Amino acid sequence: MANACSVRVRGVVQGVGFRPFVYRLAHANSLAGWVFNGGQGVEIHLEGAERDMEAFVQEMRSNPPSASTISEVEVEPAPCEDLKEFSIRESQHAERPTVHVSPDLPVCEDCLKECFDPSNQRYRYPYINCTNCGPRYSVIISLPYDRDNTTMRDWPMDAYCDAEYRDPANRRFHAQPVACPTCGPNFALRQKGALVAYGWNAIKRTAELLCEGGIVAIKGLGGYHLACDARNPSANAALRERKFRREKPFAIMAKDIEVASRLVLLTPDAEVLLTSLARPIVIVPARFELKGVAPDNHDLGVMLPYTPLQHLLFAAGAPEALVMTSANRSSEPISYEDADALKRLSGTADAFLIGERPIARRVDDSIVRAGAFGPVILRRSRGYAPSAVATLPIKRPVLALGADLKNTITLVVDGQAFISQHIGDLSHYQAFHSFTETIQDLIAMYDIDTRDLLLVHDSHPQYVSTCHGATLPANETRAIQHHRAHLASVLAERGEWAKRIVGVSFDGTGFGDDGSIWGGEIFVGSLESGFERAAHLRAAALPGGDGAAQYPVQAASGFLAQIDGLPDLTQPPFNFGSRYRDATQLICHEVRTFSTTSMGRLFDAVAALLGFVRESTFEGQAAIWLEHLARNSSNLDPYPLPITGGDLDFRPLFHAVIQDRLLGRSISEIARSFQRGVAAGSVQAIVQLCHSHVIDTVALSGGVFQNELLLEDMRSLLESHQLEIWTNHLVPPNDGGISLGQAALATFGHFNETKSSSLEGALHA
Numbered sequence: 001m002a003n004a005c006s007v008r009v010r011g012v013v014q015g016v017g018f019r020p021f022v023y024r025l026a027h028a029n030s031l032a033g034w035v036f037n038g039g040q041g042v043e044i045h046l047e048g049a050e051r052d053m054e055a056f057v058q059e060m061r062s063n064p065p066s067a068s069t070i071s072e073v074e075v076e077p078a079p080c081e082d083l084k085e086f087s088i089r090e091s092q093h094a095e096r097p098t099v100h101v102s103p104d105l106p107v108c109e110d111c112l113k114e115c116f117d118p119s120n121q122r123y124r125y126p127y128i129n130c131t132n133c134g135p136r137y138s139v140i141i142s143l144p145y146d147r148d149n150t151t152m153r154d155w156p157m158d159a160y161c162d163a164e165y166r167d168p169a170n171r172r173f174h175a176q177p178v179a180c181p182t183c184g185p186n187f188a189l190r191q192k193g194a195l196v197a198y199g200w201n202a203i204k205r206t207a208e209l210l211c212e213g214g215i216v217a218i219k220g221l222g223g224y225h226l227a228c229d230a231r232n233p234s235a236n237a238a239l240r241e242r243k244f245r246r247e248k249p250f251a252i253m254a255k256d257i258e259v260a261s262r263l264v265l266l267t268p269d270a271e272v273l274l275t276s277l278a279r280p281i282v283i284v285p286a287r288f289e290l291k292g293v294a295p296d297n298h299d300l301g302v303m304l305p306y307t308p309l310q311h312l313l314f315a316a317g318a319p320e321a322l323v324m325t326s327a328n329r330s331s332e333p334i335s336y337e338d339a340d341a342l343k344r345l346s347g348t349a350d351a352f353l354i355g356e357r358p359i360a361r362r363v364d365d366s367i368v369r370a371g372a373f374g375p376v377i378l379r380r381s382r383g384y385a386p387s388a389v390a391t392l393p394i395k396r397p398v399l400a401l402g403a404d405l406k407n408t409i410t411l412v413v414d415g416q417a418f419i420s421q422h423i424g425d426l427s428h429y430q431a432f433h434s435f436t437e438t439i440q441d442l443i444a445m446y447d448i449d450t451r452d453l454l455l456v457h458d459s460h461p462q463y464v465s466t467c468h469g470a471t472l473p474a475n476e477t478r479a480i481q482h483h484r485a486h487l488a489s490v491l492a493e494r495g496e497w498a499k500r501i502v503g504v505s506f507d508g509t510g511f512g513d514d515g516s517i518w519g520g521e522i523f524v525g526s527l528e529s530g531f532e533r534a535a536h537l538r539a540a541a542l543p544g545g546d547g548a549a550q551y552p553v554q555a556a557s558g559f560l561a562q563i564d565g566l567p568d569l570t571q572p573p574f575n576f577g578s579r580y581r582d583a584t585q586l587i588c589h590e591v592r593t594f595s596t597t598s599m600g601r602l603f604d605a606v607a608a609l610l611g612f613v614r615e616s617t618f619e620g621q622a623a624i625w626l627e628h629l630a631r632n633s634s635n636l637d638p639y640p641l642p643i644t645g646g647d648l649d650f651r652p653l654f655h656a657v658i659q660d661r662l663l664g665r666s667i668s669e670i671a672r673s674f675q676r677g678v679a680a681g682s683v684q685a686i687v688q689l690c691h692s693h694v695i696d697t698v699a700l701s702g703g704v705f706q707n708e709l710l711l712e713d714m715r716s717l718l719e720s721h722q723l724e725i726w727t728n729h730l731v732p733p734n735d736g737g738i739s740l741g742q743a744a745l746a747t748f749g750h751f752n753e754t755k756s757s758s759l760e761g762a763l764h765a
């Protein structure tokens with residue numbers, strides 16, 4: 001008499017070859033039964049000997065398909081159906097799907113082997129894939145994940161593909177995007193409006209164009225790239241000019257790991273990230289300068305090929321290091337639709353290598369770094385999105401709209417927090433459009449009833465995301481303070497709801513409880529109790545408001561207004577221009593001048609004093625310039641940043657910077673003493689607060705903590721204090737992580753507070 005049991009598996013288990021894996025495993029263990037994709041994961045029914053069922057479950061847990069992530073397995077006894085064999089059943093449409101959609105996967109070794117085998121049906125086929133690899137999120141139109149619900153629905157399979165698709169022993173069994181050159185889409189090369197080559201010829205011709213110094217728009221998984229030879233300075237210069245991108249670094253795609261290690265210094269941690277399934281862009285120190293690729297930057301962003309097309313391009317003789325930058329102009333979002341790409345990029349690209357398979361949604365390359373406290377995600381998109389990043393104790397759905405810069409949104413369904421791909425800067429129309437689309441996309445995909453929805457947005461009344469939030473249907477709409485959301489994201493990632501921490505939130509700008517611009521904040525509290533502001537950077541004037549972020553001298557004028565005995569800053573070595581004088585006038589007459597505690601602006605101000613007096617052409621440029629300057633010095637003497645009455649007083653620090661500058665001290669050494677001073681001052685405040693509140697854990701988040709040197713300094717200064725340091729690992733420390741933090745604070749009912757905290761004087765006591 002056979003036993004039977006039901007096994008429910010949750011996590012990333014659909015679209016990753018899980019059902020064929022289960023089928024083979026059942027056969028190997030002589031079990032009958034069935035498997036299907038349910039609305040909440042994979043449902044399995046097993047019949048056979050007890051011992052065999054146990055072996056099945058153990059093997060499934062310990063050796064699941066490489067692209068899957070099992071979060072939960074439930075095994076229960078079930079009535080025996082006296083089945084004779086094991087079968088795969090049709091997917092079932094559940095009431096509300098909470099399955100985890102798999103992120104896109106890089107082409108696997110088996111598919112690559114076939115792709116380069118002249119005797120294989122898919123020889124040199126740029127869309128080769130199987131259940132272990134290939135597109136997922138970027139081709140899924142709706143759930144459940146079946147071919148009719150993907151962008152492959154217009155290509156019916158031929159007999160060859162169909163036979164593989166139906167054979168449970170085959171690697172392509174139920175691989176939804178399966179195709180071959182006979183039945184599937186392919187790539188075509190267009191030049192000057194005409195189709196000039198198709199298939200392998202198009203790939204070969206593209207490789208030639210790249211070798212000749214051309215710029216080609218190439219369709220990838222989640223959008224178009226603009227590619228050119230990274231070792232060709234005039235191609236790089238032409239790309240910058242046509243793309244209106246003066247200084248922001250370009251990412252490189254290296255042919256393989258050997259080529260990558262000749263370009264950059266790969267630590268073992270960085271290599272793990274580079275070859276990980278997400279195949280992100282990894283920021284690493286460059287071995288030498290590639291002219292025009294990353295000006296004024298010691299680091300380089302490098303990635304490896306992840307689509308069959310990219311491997312084919314290198315095999316066809318393309319330069320072994322390619323600039324591969326998002327196809328857009330300036331900081332607009334990446335192009336992903338063919339007609340739009342042809343229109344928007346006509347002045348930028350010499351040719352277009354267009355793949356026929358449509359992209360369901362825009363998904364940029366992700367950007368990561370192996371940091372002082374472990375891996376840091378700077379842009380979370382392809383390869384990561386839309387996996388769940390946290391579990392929250394809330395039943396009703398929550399939609400968190402994030403911040404306006406580096407926007408992402410988070411949707412919480414049955415307590416699972418799904419964070420969207422990177423959407424970008426909402427001040428651009430295209431990005432805003434993408435923002436509204438992504439909201440609709442996630443709400444539809446997870447079939448959310450908006451009558452029950454808790455909607456949260458930033459407390460900044462003028463944010464585009466805030467204003468859009470007011471137009472969306474919801475049961476309740478609330479605001480969450482920006483810097484608390486940063487810290488909440490760190491705790492939410494770890495599932496630490498009750499843990500009390502001292503939280504440092506250092507950022508560019510964010511709307512504070514008192515209506516001023518915050519950004520140098522230290523809080524005490526937990527997700528459950530909420531966060532109270534306990535200390536902050538001394539407030540400075542911010543002439544011109546958020547616009548000051550673009551001009552470091554403008555930010556400097558606000559801090560310098562509080563410094564006595566200033567030298568004439570329009571003279572050498574400072575050479576501040578008219579913008580400084582104008583900003584000073586605004587402050588004197590209190591016109592368009594705000595109050596700020598922004599740590600980001602403090603870094604800008606010091607960069608200005610050390611020579612960065614021009615306009616910043618991308619977000620964070622002056623701070624990155626300053627960090628790299630500081631790295632050239634090994635001096636560890638900090639400038640003073642004392643803490644008094646909850647105020648981190650920047651005045652002694654500015655006195656020291658100005659004096660050393662007048663004395664002719666090297667700007668690298670000054671930059672280093674400044675960074676060390678910020679670290680030392682912050683650590684002093686942290687230690688005091690941990691002591692007075694009996695807290696042993698510190699969380700660090702906010703855009704300023706993308707500064708690796710600051711993290712390294714804080715780590716070394718905190719070493720002797722036996723404090724635990726937590727940073728973000730699953731979502732970015734910059735505003736890309738805000739939506740998760742908003743969702744977490746909303747879960748515990750901590751909405752925007754308008755009064756400043758009574759704890760503010762705690763340090764004084």
Ligand SMILES: [Zn+2]
Nearest residue numbers: 108111130133
């Ligand atoms: Zn494969």
Ligand SMILES: [Zn+2]
Nearest residue numbers: 158161180183
């Ligand atoms: Zn076929």
